[in-house]
Amino acid sequence: MSDLLIKNGRVVDPSQELDATVDVLILDGKVSALKSGIDASAHPGIRVVDAAGCVVTPGWVDMHTHLRDPGFSHKETIQSGAMAAAAGGFTSIACMANTKPVNDNPFVTSYIYQKASSCDVNVYAIGAITKGLEGKQLAEIGSMFEAGIVGISDDGATVQDSYIMRKALDYSRKFDLVVISHAECTCLKGLGVMNEGVNSTRFGLRGNPKAAEEVIVARDILLAELTGARLHIAHVSTAGSVRLLREAKAKGIKVTGEATPHHLILTDDAVGNYDTNTKVAPPLREQVDVDALIEGVKDGTIDALATDHAPHSVTEKKLNTITLRSGW
């Protein structure tokens, strides 16, 4: 079971600058050889996979997912999320803190690791920045660190109070924890459900301007500079954010950024059929932003690709006749 021979695949592993068609021999669960023409007959009974035409890589890491457990197991559980990750080639994933109860204390962190221990992939917990994601009081960051969190974030509930954010960045330095910012100014976002631009005007939907993201990216970069803490900007979606990130890196500020596949591929044109599945946070932007993100990935301004895997149930994405709370 733990012995495997993967033949004829294009093996890509940036950590050792490898990009070649070689065979991969796995014995006892560990890679024991990477070379051409490994003979299966030398290993009686070994499972052989012909990977001709396929890319073979080390397991992928998704640093931004939502596993909905505890509290929203009708959407996802740690188990089902881990299985989805494995099916997509990910062997390590990190999950955000917006569960119910929120992962803002070591008990919830321990619960996540206990559930994760029986999963097929490595699951890492990200703790909340503030208690209950309310943006008012720091969560028990140190205790959660001892329980194993790998970063802190209030994700979708961006810390709006700049003083709290500054103190969170300060406090994180003691544990060398990265602070992950879902950059979105609640006031500027307003009731926006899609990118603000010509398409929101055409479709008659309220817009969420790019500036709502960029003012927080700029603020958090300034606070990272002030505090010397490690800042990571989640799901960068605008050309302006890429520019801010590039400039901050050039100044030596400790900031990194990620982009999602959907922001790299889709634009807000996709919202035109009023399919509520095109509603994401941050919203799908415009072609200039997609182009800037791709440029950012190429020149290293964007450090990571992350999915922001955030399942909702099918019913929740349907329009309720009267309230319309869901869906949009």
Added chain:
Amino acid sequence: MGPSKPLLNLMDVTARNVLGIKSILGTELLKKHHIEQILDCAFYFKAIRNRKAQFPKSLSGKNAVMLFFEPSTRTRSSFALAAKNLGGNTVVLTKEASSTGKGETLVDTARTIEAMQPDILVLRHPSAGSPHHIDRALGIPVVNAGDGFHEHPTQALLDLMTLKEFKGDFSGMRVLIVGDIAHSRVARSDIYALQTMGAKVSVCGPPTLLPPQIEALGVTAYTDLKKAVRDQDVVMVLRIQLERLNPAQNPSGGEYARFYGVSTETLKHCKPDVLIMHPGPVNRGVELSPDVVDGPRSVILNQVGNGVFVRMAIFHLLTGGEAVHEGTMV
């Protein structure tokens, strides 16, 4: 609810309909020939009324269900009269009256109604795109009677009918829309329909109430009303819903009236034969001064009257009625 099985096949509906389109979701989706066919039919019905003759009972034995999830007086009664004039039946379901609506998805509500086998569905809903969802789920024609800030196509069509009546030809016609453009479905539908017919459309309002990149739709945007009205053939004034605006969008009703209210003073900057239109209901003294509402340039009540004929035309054509025009013999 089980798998989606429209009771009518979409192809059957379009094949039996001279417009060749199943539903009226918005004017952005209408071609010039669609608009011309609808207006021809509306003028035909108006001619019958003017002769005091009998309308054809092309909706006889047919049922129109009207789902109104937002308050409406004139649009709702206009649709109801239109259906009755053609011998059809109407059932109105409002937000308050539809107990089925509680916790139900919009598409489930629509499918429940479709199971009762109506012939056409009219929908007003506060969410943009809701008629599009319903149209995809159902086999019967759907008429959008207003979806959020998005579109209100029958209002635009009655505006076009009124303009055609008073001005004759759309090509080169200059139309200005004044007011809260950002939150107006009437503005969007009028912009698309007028442009399709060859008119030149401009908009005017406070910068806080002009939607982002509105000029990308091919309109000229003004913030100065006196400049904007110059050389316009038509000034279409929108209802300003002060109670819906937040204080950052408009400081006060008085200030709005001062800069964007259309009054006799404004008319001095207009062409002498300018037409003043308004989709109603009017806030007298806010967006329009009372003397202009009741004055000789106002065609507001003509708009209301034409609304019935336009909606009759839509019922007639979407449910399989023949193409007709003013000269068609009854």
